[in-house]
Amino acid sequence: MPIVSIEDVIKIYEGKVTHRALDRLSFDVEEGEFLAVMGPSGSGKTTLLNLISGIDMPTSGRVMIQGTDPAALRPDDLARFRRKELGFVFQDFNLLRMLTVEENIVLPLTLDRLPVAEMDARVKAITARLGLEDILHKRPDEISGGQEQRVAIARALVHRPSIVLADEPTGNLDSNAAREVLDLLGTINRENRTTFIMVTHDPIAASYCDRVLFIKDGAYYNEIHKDDRRRTFFQRILNILSLLGGNVDDLSSVRLP
Amino acid sequence: MTFRQFAYRNVVRNRRIYAAFFLASVFSVMVFFLYSMLMFHPGIGERFITGITLIGMTAADVVLYVFMLFFLFYSMRAFMQARSGEFALLLQIGMERRQLGKLLLLEMLLLGAASTASGIVLGFTFSKYFFMIVRELLQLPALPLYVSWEPFLMTAGAFFSLFLLIGLLSAYIVSNRDISEFRKGIGGEADPFGYSPGRAAAGILLLLSSYGAALLAGRVNVLYLSVLLPPAATLGTYYFFSHSILYLLDLFRDQKSLYWKRARIVSLAETAAKLRDNANMFFIVAIVSTVSFLSVGTLASLATYTAQYRALNPLGLVYESFPGNPDEYEHVTGLMEELDDAGLEYTHVPLSVAREDSSFSGQPINILREGEVNRLAEALGAGPVQLSPGEAIFLPYSTEAAPRLRDADIRTELEESGVEVHVQGVVGGLLLPAYSLGTNSIVVSETDFVKVASAQPDSLLRIHAFDVPDWEETVGIGLSIEQSMMMSEIQQGEALPYYFKNPGLDYSIIRSTFHLLLLTGLLVAMVFLLAAGSFIYFKLYTMLDRDRRQAAVLKRLGMTEREFIKIVNRQLVPQFFLPWGIAMLHSTFAFISLQAIWKEFADISILKEMALVLVGFTIIQLLYFYLIRWRYLAHVKGPT
Structure with missing residues (x-):
């Protein structure tokens, strides 16, 4: 049974201009899979993540996560569902600036009212794994971008979610830090059997995944599975992207803080 | 463009x-x-x-x-x-x-x-x-x-x-x-928990010692306190907002079992960050609110002076005519006409007062006549006195003096006329305005008074007492006499042979002065409160983008709506009520010491007025808090 199944989902944003963000999209994600979703800007990738996490509701169609439809849950149950089953990694890390690294990581656990000893043990385990022990008492302003993203990953994993949603996790990192983060995600995926759904622009990032799903204008376009060598996989991703149109290196625009 | x-x-x-x-x-x-x-x-x-x-x-x-x-x-x-x-x-x-x-x-x-x-x-x-x-x-x-x-x-x-x-x-x-x-x-954003331990301790110590000293006021030298306390409390408040609070929060942060609990981790850090950011503003708001609470409270208590004022001035109008006053008849008939014109009811009681030295004390003493005093007592609704020749009774010069004179038992000879009297007890209640005759006055029987008066008939003082039930309405009466008295005071010429007192007019001036000042104080305090609230709102507003992003992250981490509102409450409440609570605490202690000092001067209790003022401000503050919380929540949760 797939852990996530998207069935004929349509999402329409009403406004001055009605915009169809997703158009009859269907796909499944198996447990323990590492899926990348690619597509040009405005193809509906972020909308898709919002639907899976229940931040947004589909206009029609159904999203099922482990047999539950987030759209059918009451708001409080939805929040509880998110804090148990989902983990998030964002492009701009979104660590809370006034909390220390340790406090940021422990935050999802405190919401669940675990005993302090249990929380301490879990934080210790995850930080040892991600190599964050030395910076536990620093604040996000005092560490590098790569470290920040690793803290964000620790925060996304500390409550042992079944699915981790990542929105451009390497978008704000230099190539070394990006490779480290991707290696880390791959290892966790293999060792813990945690399901990852990653939205990305970056073909290199996508080449770390098991499967790449391409969407265009909100609709399914194509998908490819990885092969033995990452290099050829990367090449095939590039080929599809060139067919897909849009800009291959369509990185997000430069932003001011 | x-x-x-x-x-x-x-x-x-x-x-x-x-x-x-x-x-x-x-x-x-x-x-x-x-x-x-x-x-x-x-x-x-x-x-x-x-x-x-x-x-x-x-x-x-x-x-x-x-x-x-x-x-x-x-x-x-x-x-x-x-x-x-x-x-x-x-x-x-x-x-x-x-x-x-x-x-x-x-x-x-x-x-x-x-x-x-x-x-x-x-x-x-x-x-x-x-x-x-x-x-x-x-x-x-x-x-x-x-x-x-x-x-x-x-x-x-x-x-x-x-x-x-x-x-x-x-x-x-x-x-x-x-x-x-x-x-x-x-x-x-600097480290929200950055503080200096020394200053944090100094802040708490200064505040505690100021409070302690305020409690001891009245027992210690008042002047000493009034010079030392305000600066100490001010400095303490400053350190409290910029260091001590952060220190206290940090202490709390070490208790993981308390701190790592639900949304507390976010709300506490957020509170610390906001307090630290606005420490100076909170300090100013706290001090300024203290000053305005104090001034409003003091003014409010002065406004209750009415009851005391009436007790000290039982008569509507008093005209005193000294020996050799050519205008007495003209003035008194003038006053009566003015009262008639104003449609005010009144009772006119003329009193004669003789002045002689007492052999007992060697001091001059005022002597009043039984019949006249009884007419006045009747007009004011007090009981009459009954005296036989040779008997006398004290007329108290103030309400405080009455109990002290009650047990008096004095035999004295009035030196000029040679009349001997036995002074015993005191007339119940104040009949003439306090201190209007100087200190000691006695009432003697009709027979004795005739003897006294005939000894020196030219030096009799005449008092025209007017009892007016609507005493607050006499504002416009006797203005011409009042004016000529003022003129002579300005020119510093010879003392006038008469004295006129209109408690209604004086009262209206005192009352309006207090009320005007009270109004001023209240409006200023309102501006402070509103400005402080607006500033908090303004600060929130400028941080809205960041707060909104943070709200989105928390939502994805699985925070429920209720937990989120709790976080907002927990970070808004200290911003609103901490400076205000400190100001309340300051003013409460200040009032305790003021009350102690006050007692020395006048017997005015300011407790009730102060409570009223503090409750009023609390209600305004609560309303403002809910208003701003409502707007803020709408903005944070609303579409970007």
């Missing part, structure tokens, strides 16, 4: 950001304008705005002005912090820093002009109502609306200069920074 148009559009299109700032300014301009209207009112100027009232109102104006300067300065800083990204962009596309300064100056002047104009218009609209309230308080027959250029000019001038000053200051600040500084954000 010209440069000026650019500045204009910046303000007009950013109006949501400017709104809180604008509203607070408008309100202050309005209050300032209302004061000025009152100060320049032709019907009120000569009569009530004298001496202490003028000082009070001028002080209120100055305090308002200075406070507005602080408020605008802080708001401007917060504003620049919020817009630093925008400034960086403008500099990046090639704006000179001088031009950026000019832009800020233009914006500030635009805002200043708009808020001054709206404040004056609003103030003028409400001035009729304001005058109606003042008229009621001062019990004036009429206080018409008037139009004169002074209040307009004064308000416009004061606030225009204020905004100009702030605009120049912000232009100066902005032209001394680099792009990189703007990109980081002015005064970016």
Whole structure:
């Protein structure tokens, strides 16, 4: 049974201009899979993540996560569902600036009212794994971008979610830090059997995944599975992207803080 | 698009950001304008705005002005912090820093002009109502609306200069920074738990010792306290807001079982960050609120002086005629005519008073006649006295003196006339205004009084007592006598052979002075509270983008709606109620010590009034808190 199944989902944003963000999209994600979703800007990738996490509701169609439809849950149950089953990694890390690294990581656990000893043990385990022990008492302003993203990953994993949603996790990192983060995600995926759904622009990032799903204008376009060598996989991703149109290196625009 | 148009559009299109700032300014301009209207009112100027009232109102104006300067300065800083990204962009596309300064100056002047104009218009609209309230308080027959250029000019001038000053200051600040500084954000987020342990301890110690000293007031030297306490408490408050609170929160942070619990981790850190960011503002708000609570409370307690005043002045009018006064008949008939014309009921009781030395004390003593005193007692509803020849009774000179004289038992000889009397007991209640006859007075029987009076018939003092039931209505009676007394005082000529006292008039002046001051204090305190609230809202607003992003993250981490509202509550409550709570605590202790000091002078209890004032402010503050929380939640949860 797939852990996530998207069935004929349509999402329409009403406004001055009605915009169809997703158009009859269907796909499944198996447990323990590492899926990348690619597509040009405005193809509906972020909308898709919002639907899976229940931040947004589909206009029609159904999203099922482990047999539950987030759209059918009451708001409080939805929040509880998110804090148990989902983990998030964002492009701009979104660590809370006034909390220390340790406090940021422990935050999802405190919401669940675990005993302090249990929380301490879990934080210790995850930080040892991600190599964050030395910076536990620093604040996000005092560490590098790569470290920040690793803290964000620790925060996304500390409550042992079944699915981790990542929105451009390497978008704000230099190539070394990006490779480290991707290696880390791959290892966790293999060792813990945690399901990852990653939205990305970056073909290199996508080449770390098991499967790449391409969407265009909100609709399914194509998908490819990885092969033995990452290099050829990367090449095939590039080929599809060139067919897909849009800009291959369509990185997000430069932003001011 | 010209440069000026650019500045204009910046303000007009950013109006949501400017709104809180604008509203607070408008309100202050309005209050300032209302004061000025009152100060320049032709019907009120000569009569009530004298001496202490003028000082009070001028002080209120100055305090308002200075406070507005602080408020605008802080708001401007917060504003620049919020817009630093925008400034960086403008500099990046090639704006000179001088031009950026000019832009800020233009914006500030635009805002200043708009808020001054709206404040004056609003103030003028409400001035009729304001005058109606003042008229009621001062019990004036009429206080018409008037139009004169002074209040307009004064308000416009004061606030225009204020905004100009702030605009120049912000232009100066902005032209001394680099792009990189703007990109980081002015005064970016430092460690929210950064504090100095020494100062944290000093803050707590200073506050505790000030409170302790305040409790001991009355037992220790008052002067000593009044010099030492306010600076100690002020410094303590400053350290408390900038260090001690953070220290206390940090202590809490070490208790993981308490701190790592649900949303507490976020709300506490958030509170610490906001408190740290606004420590200076909170300090100012706390001190200023303390001062205004204290002044309002004190003024309110002085306004209860009425009851005491009536007890000290039991008569409507008193006219004393000294020996050889040619105007006695004319004055007394004049007073009676005026009372008749005013339609006031009255009882006129003439009293004769002789003065002789007492052999017992060697001091002069006033001697009154039994029959006349009884008529006066009857008019005032007190019991009569009954005396046989040779007996006498004390007439108390003040309410405090009565119990002391009750057990008196004195035999004395009146030296000039040689009459011997046995003085025993005291007349119940005060019949003449306190101290009107000097200290000791006795009442003697008819026979003895005839003897006394015949000994020196030319030195008899005549007192015309008028009992008027509607004593507060006698404001306009006897003005001509009052005036001639004032004239002689000014010219410092010979002492007049008569003395006139109109407690109703005096009371109306005392009352209106207190009420005017009370009104002044209340309005100023209102401005402080509103400005403090607006500032908090303004700060929240400037951080809205960040808070919104944070709310989105928390939502994805699985925080429920209820937990989120709890976080908002927990970070809003300290911002609203901490400065205010400290101010309450300060004023409570200050009042305890004031009460102790007060007791020495007059027996006025200020507890009830103070409680009333504090409760009133609490209600206003609560309303304001809910209003702002509602707006903030709507903004944070609303669409971007």
